[in-house]
Amino acid sequence: xxxxxxxxxxxxxxxxxxxxxxxxxxxxxxxxxxxxxxxxxxxxxxxxxxxxxxxxxxxxxxxxxxxxxxxxxxxxxxxxxxxxxxxxxxxxxxxxxxxxxxxxxxxxxxxxxxxxxxxxxxxxxxxxxxxxxxxxxxxxxxxxxxxxxxxxxxxxxxxxxxxxxxxxxxxxxxxxxxxxxxxxxxxxxxxxxxxxxxxxxxxxxxxxxxxxxxxxxxxxxxxxxxxxxxxxxxxxxxxxxxxxxxxxxxxxxxxxxxxxxxxxxxxxxxxxxxxxxxxxxxxxxxxxxxxxxxxxxxxxxxxxxxxxxxxxxxxxxxxxxxxxxx
Numbered sequence: 526x527x528x529x530x531x532x533x534x535x536x537x538x539x540x541x542x543x544x545x546x547x548x549x550x551x552x553x554x555x556x557x558x559x560x561x562x563x564x565x566x567x568x569x570x571x572x573x574x575x576x577x578x579x580x581x582x583x584x585x586x587x588x589x590x591x592x593x594x595x596x597x598x599x600x601x602x603x604x605x606x607x608x609x610x611x612x613x614x615x616x617x618x619x620x621x622x623x624x625x626x627x628x629x630x631x632x633x634x635x636x637x638x639x640x641x642x643x644x645x646x647x648x649x650x651x652x653x654x655x656x657x658x659x660x661x662x663x664x665x666x667x668x669x670x671x672x673x674x675x676x677x678x679x680x681x682x683x684x685x686x687x688x689x690x691x692x693x694x695x696x697x698x699x700x701x702x703x704x705x706x707x708x709x710x711x712x713x714x715x716x717x718x719x720x721x722x723x724x725x726x727x728x729x730x731x732x733x734x735x736x737x738x739x740x741x742x743x744x745x746x747x748x749x750x751x752x753x754x755x756x757x758x759x760x761x762x763x764x765x766x767x768x769x770x771x772x773x774x775x776x777x778x779x780x781x782x783x784x785x786x787x788x789x790x791x792x793x794x795x796x797x798x799x800x801x802x803x804x805x806x807x808x809x810x811x812x813x814x815x816x817x818x819x820x821x822x823x824x825x826x827x828x829x830x831x832x833x834x835x836x837x838x839x840x841x842x843x844x845x846x847x848x849x850x851x
Contacts (some may be wrong), residue, residue: 533551542726545601548791552597553590555621555739557748560589560693561741565627566598567749580662585626587754590734591619597730602723611724611764614651615757616643622752637771641688641756642681652767662772678738684763686787687779693786697813699828701782702735705758707835708779711843712765715774724768727760744824768809777842781835784810787795 546719595612602608621640625632653673661670692726694730695701709728713720720726730773735758742747762782767776776783789810796804811813813831816822 529788537762542720544727545726545730547596549590549593549597549730550737551623552769553734553754554650554740555594556589556593557586557741561748564588565751567751575842584749585623585751585753586741586748586843587619587750587752587757589661590731591615591754591757592669592732594727594734597734598727600729602727607651608723608727610651610734611648611727614647615760618644618756618760619753622754622756622787626751626753641685644760645681645684648684648764649677651676652680652764656746656768659767661770663770668827670768674710680767680772683766683775684760686783687715687763687766688756688759688781688788689777689790690782691762692752692755693789693811694782694813695752695755696730696811697745697827698824699739699742700785700813700831701750701758702742703828703832704779704782704785704835705762706732707832707839708762708782709765711778711839712769712774713773715769715846719769723770724764728765728850731758731761738751744828765786768769774842774846777838780838781831787811787833 560585561809565585567584573586598612612726618621618641620635621644634735653676657673660673660676660684661668664668689704694704711730713717713725713729720729735754738748738750738754742750759782763775766772766778788805788808792805792808796802809818813827816827816830817824
């Protein structure tokens with residue numbers, strides 16, 4: 526049945542994109558509404574600013590909208606070995622995140638890191654096998670091809686960074702979901718027809734599902750995404766950057782995710798490497814905690830201002846990109 530439906534849409538890109546997006550949005554909305562009471566409850570983050578306010582809320586909503594996104598992909602995108610592998614890896618990331626969300630004692634960094642490394646290596650290897658011509662990056666109007674082993678290592682690093690900075694940014698209502706949408710959308714506009722490719726059409730379905738989730742996650746939220754959703758979003762952002770042929774544009778197009786979640790990862794790493802517990806002691810990380818505690822921003826201000834800064838960055842970088850091509 527899946528093959529019949531996907532073949533019907535194979536040559537109808539606008540119809541497939543619209544149908545898949547509507548399917549993802551409506552089904553995610555209904556599923557979260559119905560399954561809200563069956564999701565695990567958040568225990569409150571002891572070290573996060575206002576973390577106790579989330580205690581008792583439904584969490585792990587990624588276990589709802591990620592399968593919807595995968596189902597929409599199988600229904601409205603051409604079924605291929607490559608896409609099937611990506612969807613399998615996405616589901617693995619979701620399961621790992623959900624099990625961590627539901628665990629009485631959260632998983633350690635080493636365990637999560639090794640699982641992420643396996644999924645990142647799987648994604649990078651699959652991409653290289655099926656898209657050898659994209660093993661590099663555009664520099665101006667020229668494409669710089671990298672040796673396959675070098676590109677593989679850099680792709681694994683990109684996926685790992687994207688997963689973890691997106692996950693770390695999931696601490697303020699509406700923030701990580703909104704920044705995910707602002708990070709992937711510019712990639713759709715880089716090249717004519719890019720949105721018609723299988724992976725980008727599939728990404729559109731995830732965007733629609735996240736939009737439905739954000740209906741419930743606006744302040745004061747009733748549902749939280751949890752690792753089950755945030756880790757998948759990071760994974761997809763990284764693959765979008767790779768499929769676009771412009772992996773370096775991940776940096777500006779995900780700038781606020783990098784600054785927010787990346788600051789926390791950088792601080793933790795440097796403390797472990799240097800042994801200085803007072804490293805960056807004046808800066809609370811992730812930066813959304815610094816903005817709330819040190820600057821006195823309300824939740825809505827954090828989300829709207831971070832999103833605004835990302836949109837401005839997207840616009841400026843996009844304008845520079847098109848000017849460089851003319």
